[in-house]
């Protein structure tokens with residue numbers, strides 16, 4: 001234990017990590033006792049957030065950490081006389097898509113409310129703040145008045161034809177809206193969720209949280225949620241105003257319809273399946289953010305009236321389908337606030353309908369690959385890791401709320417198997433499916449910006465090696481036989497996206513909160529990407545001396561252990577008569 005913490009200290013002084021990634025640096029002022037959390041998971045969290053920084057659109061601030069990114073798409077919105085610059089590029093291309101962004105922001109806020117102390121302890125709270133603000137500030141612009149929401153910037157057909165850097169993005173980049181006359185119930189409601197969830201996170205002195213344990217299971221002083229260091233009451237009330245306007249719009253427009261009916265261009269990239277789930281989700285978040293029963297009653301009504309009935313949904317959780325998330329969020333909220341009149345036992349049993357079906361392998365159209373990746377037939381084909389990690393995300397929130405310890409264990413084991421697969425254990429690929437954290441990490445994410453390529457007919461080979469490392473990006477994932485080819489043009493396997501990284505952040509917070517073990521890929525990032533350009537500082541030289549001494553004593557220890565084991569084993573063999 002002592003040896004381990006000495007090593008960690010030495011490594012953090014050495015700080016051989018690339019200056020350009022989200023790795024926790026020893027000089028970070030907001031980083032408290034880093035020995036209380038696992039250093040590799042802290043780095044993974046940092047990198048997963050750094051990915052969002054690499055996806056930024058608009059004018060980049062001076063503290064931008066991604067050296068190879070430039071200001072871009074500054075004229076967005078000008079076709080409608082608005083400033084819609086900023087925000088995030090959705091995936092490996094240059095579109096800005098509101099509906100999946102709103103889910104991404106909602107789920108980032110949700111995991112922070114549930115496991116927020118992991119942000120504080122790993123010193124990544126300031127980056128959570130930056131990640132959320134870059135998205136929410138843009139969504140504020142995309143909701144320029146009470147009745148309007150911009151849902152897409154960029155023409156998918158034009159964007160599809162471009163493969164190159166952020167300086168040659170083709171124009172024009174039209175902006176597309178929905179409004180009171182041409183409503184999109186799902187997009188209004190989903191963005192209301194994002195505003196309400198982030199409003200709640202920034203409010204309450206930053207102490208607001210969602211329970212991941214039942215009353216009595218935990219010492220109340222040890223809350224897992226809440227991020228006090230990012231509190232901002234003014235920002236919280238601005239966000240709440242947008243949340244409430246969009247909830248009004250979603251619920252009072254007489255024509256309830258999916259947003260692609262109002263704005264068909266979005267069906268080329270992110271058509272929505274239904275709006276019933278979004279209505280429940282946004283009413284739940286509004287209830288939490290306002291402590292007003294009007295919203296929890298609305299949530300119950302939308303939930304109870306839905307057809308088919310929610311608990312029997314057999315699909316995954318993703319940017320489009322939120323059904324499995326609803327009873328889980330309702331369970332958490334019912335514990336967080338008993339004035340809202342939500343019944344914990346009702347939502348607890350509804351949560352378990354989906355979870356039991358999942359972990360027992362009885363869910364329709366679902367199987368696990370030979371090496372154990374959860375697969376939803378159809379939904380997993382365009383990007384296999386997302387449904388798996390989103391399931392693990394839901395379990396991380398719910399597992400200790402389960403009705404008995406056997407369920408807690410079954411759910412946790414299932415989530416752990418998925419997380420370990422993604423992070424490199426037994427997946428047949430011998431590496432984590434996260435870029436830039438291990439020598440075997442995928443090195444060809446489908447990202448026009450990162451690749452440095454200019455020739456859309458030679459995406460794989462030009463340039464031969466991807467120019468920029470997109471640290472912390474989760475890629476699409478392997479196929480249904482666990483095969484993964486790491487080819488830049490294979491977008492189902494190697495594309496990156498805002499919504500893919502959200503559950504990566506969540507499961508990293510979960511691991512940071514519940515364990516001090518290393519991730520399964522088990523190799524310090526520092527070893528994978530030693531910095532070459534800088535000479536060693538005095539601190540680093542001292543650190544090396546410390547490491548040498550520590551390694552020496554560890555070796556002595558190991559030798560003693562090995563000898564003891566050897567003696568014990570030969571004793572056992574003798575006893576067995578072998």
Ligand SMILES: *[C@@H]1O[C@H](CO)[C@@H](O)[C@H](O)[C@H]1NC(C)=O
Pocket residue numbers: 068069070164165166167449450
């Ligand atoms: C940013 O600009 C520099 C200088 O023009 C260029 O070399 C680089 O490729 C640009 N970055 C991207 C992601 O296009």
Ligand SMILES: *[C@@H]1O[C@H](CO)[C@@H](O)[C@H](O)[C@H]1NC(C)=O
Pocket residue numbers: 204205206207228
């Ligand atoms: C939030 O928590 C901090 C630290 O525990 C405390 O000092 C502060 O008073 C709390 N704020 C509110 C509004 O409860």
Ligand SMILES: *[C@@H]1O[C@H](CO)[C@@H](O)[C@H](O)[C@H]1NC(C)=O
Pocket residue numbers: 292293294295
């Ligand atoms: C609760 O919300 C509803 C709907 O926005 C509003 O009409 C009502 O005044 C609110 N109640 C309170 C006590 O704030």
